[in-house]
Amino acid sequence: MxxxxxxxxxxxxxxxxxVRSLIDTDFYKLLMCQSVFRNHRDTRVTFSLINRTKSVRLADLVDEVELREQLDHIRSLSLSRGESTWLRGNTFYGKRQMFTPDFMDWFEHFRLPPYHLDKRDGQYELTFEGPWPEVMLWEIPALAVLMELRGRAVLRxxxxxxxxxxxxxxxxxxxxxxxxxxxIPGLKLADFGTRRRHSFLWQDWxxxxxxxxxxxAFTGTSNCLIAKNRDLEAIGTNAHELPMVYAALADDDAALAKAPYDVLSDWHEEHDGNLRIILPDTYGTAGFLRNAPDWLTQWTGIRIDSGDPAEGAETAIAWWKSRGEDPREKLVIFSDGLDVGRIEDLSARFRGRVRVSFGWGTMLTNDFIGLTEGDRLAPFSLVCKAVAAEGRPTVKLSDNPRKAMGPEGEIARYKRVFGVGEQVERDVVV
Amino acid sequence: MxxxxxxxxxxxxxxxxxVRSLIDTDFYKLLMCQSVFRNHRDTRVTFSLINRTKSVRLADLVDEVELREQLDHIRSLSLSRGESTWLRGNTFYGKRQMFTPDFMDWFEHFRLPPYHLDKRDGQYELTFEGPWPEVMLWEIPALAVLMELRGRAVLRxxxxxxxxxxxxxxxxxxxxxxxxxxxIPGLKLADFGTRRRHSFLWQDWxxxxxxxxxxxAFTGTSNCLIAKNRDLEAIGTNAHELPMVYAALADDDAALAKAPYDVLSDWHEEHDGNLRIILPDTYGTAGFLRNAPDWLTQWTGIRIDSGDPAEGAETAIAWWKSRGEDPREKLVIFSDGLDVGRIEDLSARFRGRVRVSFGWGTMLTNDFIGLTEGDRLAPFSLVCKAVAAEGRPTVKLSDNPRKAMGPEGEIARYKRVFGVGEQVERDVVV
Structure with missing residues (x-):
């Protein structure tokens, strides 16, 4: 019937x-947003969408009117009462009132700022400018919208x-x-697949x-809306945008060299336990750890997000040992380019040597590889990054030169300041 | 909502x-029913359900009350107006009015006769006795009900x-x-999977x-209800029950030897073209063809339903050649134990030598092998056969001794009369 x-x-x-909710976003965006709201509320930033897979010509595939409708819809969203209650009342990482009343007051009145949309060379140029805590919340919905519209264009x-x-x-x-x-014995794995998901419903599935x-063995999801709806742990800590913007704001080389540690110093004040996770690769892991202050060795773990993951974890283990820490008490979170084979290998290699967990992203929520003719649903490498702060360009080096971002001259300067030498290139799959 | x-x-x-319709059955049952209705309306037969896979203990798996409810429901069914219209008005095998008005009048008032249900050794003993045209229509629904109830017991x-x-x-x-x-170039394939389907909805899918x-390449389905609903060709010709009952009715060895040809002689009067398909294996293919009258060589094709299928087809080709027929004008229908590998092999082997088509059954509509723990949904070998006619036991030899049926003494007599020598045993999978 x-x-x-x-x-x-x-x-x-x-x-x-x-995107039907402001909390259909990654948990760490909200954690970072609160930190930025507290420490850099008025800093002006620019975020920009970058499609690293040039062969996927988004502007040819996705209708501009449709894209604008979706983006406009997102700008119409505000926090619902139930969402606000969940953020205020829920326990995150074992802590009540993770989000402070003043941040929640602000977030309850929040709407996403305007966007700028152009087309060039078959790609969309989508940028967001304004106060950092506002603009940063565009990242995940912007990525999710473009990923899903591309999917819909194929599915049509x-x-x-x-x-x-x-x-x-x-x-x-x-x-x-x-x-x-x-x-896999002792596996700990979370969903980190919001940004490059095939679709919301598919991620939810x-x-x-x-x-x-x-x-x-499933520890939770980075997606707040799904965590709320399914009564799961919301998972995530912090990302490259913090050191990238802090670094861009530095007035000289000395301040630049200090910037990544300033980020973690601010974070140290705000969070403890499993939220104290070092993301060391923004300007090269080796140098970052070599020059790290002693209080950082007390942190719970390290997230490996570029370069050879096993090598990254070995570097972290060696660093903890050199500072008198027992790696078996420490946590390594792998979150870059994971699929089952790599998860198996890394689990086997580090079993008993360090605690390990996995943030599984694109190959969890968007593995449609091989399922359509011409592989038109295969995931592609779309990012949305802070490209400027207070008019200065940002720079990212990471442990893979193919993931580097920023003007050439600035990249050279950062390499010098952070003592980054030769790096091994690795394919960026997703 | x-x-x-x-x-x-x-x-x-x-x-x-x-089973929700009297035409949720194989098309050939209706063709045969009409033939029986015309030639042997009052012959009394017994049909019996036989589970050749003893390890599947149906009576332990399937609740008797539930089974009775399903069987009683089937007895409550009668031909709907739309079903009757379809049977009367549709074109089958290019022919209008395949079903005669007197047969349709009878069928419109038809209800399935009573059943007898007992349990023994973990199996159900389900038998049907009465006039042949009535009892024979129990075969397919009885099989479908037990297959699906077993599935439901696992799915629960x-x-x-x-x-x-x-x-x-x-x-x-x-x-x-x-x-x-x-x-596969030139493939012709039909669904023959009603009797051992996982479920009606699954067969339909x-x-x-x-x-x-x-x-x-898909030529149709043996299931009349699905053919009707989906506007497909209904496919099928005749089955072993005709020679088995004709043979049981024979009064002496000479009549017995003649019985299989009497079946086809009656059929010859009723049907032409693609409905003239010989099913030669009931009492051994080789002997059947050796002794076949010349008019049978004019028939369109042969269905291979036991023994080594390639060997069966080679036998048929050699027979046609020996009788001056061009096998390339003839049709071989394979319908026993098919899966894709065998379909590929047989297609390749006989391409250009004979026309080939496939009636794909259990491995089409019930291949849940390997999908549950302990393989509790794997198909099993359930049949519903004519076991007696006018109080005399029926016998089937086929080209595989493991498919033989009947009392030992009678099997020996039939082997003698039909000149069946050594046979190669083949596993009966489904």
Whole structure:
């Protein structure tokens, strides 16, 4: 029996909104936002969307009107009462009132600032300018909208039955991965797949699959909305944008060299326990650790987000040992370019040597590789980064020169200041 | 939004009926029924359900009350007006009015006769006795009910999410088969999977997958209800029950030797073209062809339903050649134990030598092998056969001694009369 009311209702939608909530974003954005709100409320920044996979010509695939409709819809969102209650009342990382009343007051009245949209060379130029705590919240919804609109452009050509097969295949594929992950002793894994997900509904399904298949080995999701809806832990700490903006604000080389530690010093005041996770690669891991102050060795762990992950973890272990720490009490979080094979290898290699957990992203929530002709649904490397702060360009080096960002001259200066030598290039898959 | 009316309605069902239509049966049952109705209306027969896979203890798995409810529901069915119109008005095998007005008058008033149900050694003993045209129509629904109840017994223990994964995997598995079948040049394939299907809905989905994936290579389905609903060709000709009952009715060895040809002589009067398909293996293919009258060489083709299929086809080709026929004008229908690998092999072997088509059954509509722990959904070998006619036991030899049926003494007599020597044993998978 057709439910006529439902059918008529569905026809009334002008668009099918991709992002329907301000907390359909990564938890660490909110943690960072609060930190920025406290320490750099008035700093003006520019965020910019960058498609590192030039072969995916987004402006040819995605209709501009449709994109604007989705972005405008996101600008219309505000925190719902239930969302606010959840953020205020929930326990995050074992702590009540993670978000302070003054931050929540601000967030309850928050709307996303305007965007600037142009086309060039088959790509969209999408930028956001304004106060840092406002602009930074565009990152995840902007990425999610473009990823999903690209997907919809491909799915539009497919028949009803083809779609059913597609999702059956994608489910089967993910479940095969879950079956392999199940067998890894002591696994700890979280969903980090919001930004490059195939779609919201698919990410939500992937999270359910991990819940169902992995039990306690699944530690939670970075996505606040899904964490709220499914009563899961919201997972995440901090990201490159903090050192990138702090560094851009530094007035001279001495201040620049100090900037990454200033970030963590601010963080140290605000958070403890499992939120004290070092992200050391923004300007080269080796130099960062070599010059790190002693109080950083007390932190709980390190997140490895570029370069060879095993090497990164070995560097961290060696550093802890050199500073008299027992690595077996420390945590290494792998979050770059993960799929099941690498998760298995890294688990085996570091078992008993250091605590390990995984933030699994794109290959969890967007592995449609091989499922369409011409692989038109394969994930691609889209990022949304702080490119300027107070009119100065930002720079990222990371442990992989292919992930470096910023003007050439500034990159050279940063390399000098941070003592970064030769780096090994690694393919950026996603 | 929950449709409360639908939900309440669904709760009101006392049972979820497995067979909901008298034409949810194989087309050849109706063709044969009409032939029997014309030639042997009052012959009394006994049909009996036999589970050749003793390890599947149906009586332990399937609740007797539930089984009776399903069988009683089937007895309550009668031909709907739309079904009758379709049978009367549709073109089958290019022919209008395949079913005669007197047969249709009878069928419109038809209800299935009573059943007898007992339990022994963990198995159900389910038998049907009465006039041949009535009893024979129990075969397919009885099989479908027991196959699906066994499936339901297994599925009952599975969670909502597990079920979603299960069907996603089964769809993916079937679609991989379709992708392989697509690449076979000149393929002609029909669904013969009603009797051992996982469920009605699953068979219906499998048919859609073949439609979607194979296009013209998919020639139709043996299931009349699905053919009607999806506007497909209904496919099928005749089965072993005709020679088995004709043979049982024979009064002496001479009449027995003649019985299989009497079947085809009656059929010859009733049908032409693609319905003139010889099923030669009931009492051994080699002897049957050796002794066949010349008019049989004019028939369109041969269906190979036991023994080594390639050998069976070679035997048929050699026979046609020995009788001056051009095998390239003839049709071989393979319908026993098929899966994609065998379909590929047989297609390649006989390409250009004979026309080939496939009646794909259990591994199309019930390949859940490997998808549950302990393989509790794997198909098993359930048959429903004519075991007696006018009080005399029936016998089937086939080209595989493991498929032989009947009392030992009678089997020996039949082997002598039909000149069947040594036979090669082959596993009966499904």
């Amino acid at each position: 057709v439910d006529i009311a439902t059918r008529v209702w569905n026809h009334k939608w002008k668009i099918d909104p991709i 050509d497919m028949g009803r039955f083809e779609l059913q097969i597609l999702y059956a295949q994608a489910m089967t594929k993910l479940w095969e991965k879950v079956e392999r992950l199940k067998r 992937c999270v359910q699959a991990l819940q169902e298949g992995l039990g306690d | 929950v449709d409360i009316a639908t939900r309440v309605w669904n709760h009101k069902w006392k049972i979820d009926p497995i 223990d599975m969670g909502r999410f597990e079920l979603q994964i299960l069907y996603a995997q089964a769809m993916t598995k079937l679609w991989e088969k379709v992708e392989r079948l697509k690449r 499998c048919v859609q997958a073949l439609q979607e994936g194979l296009g013209d």
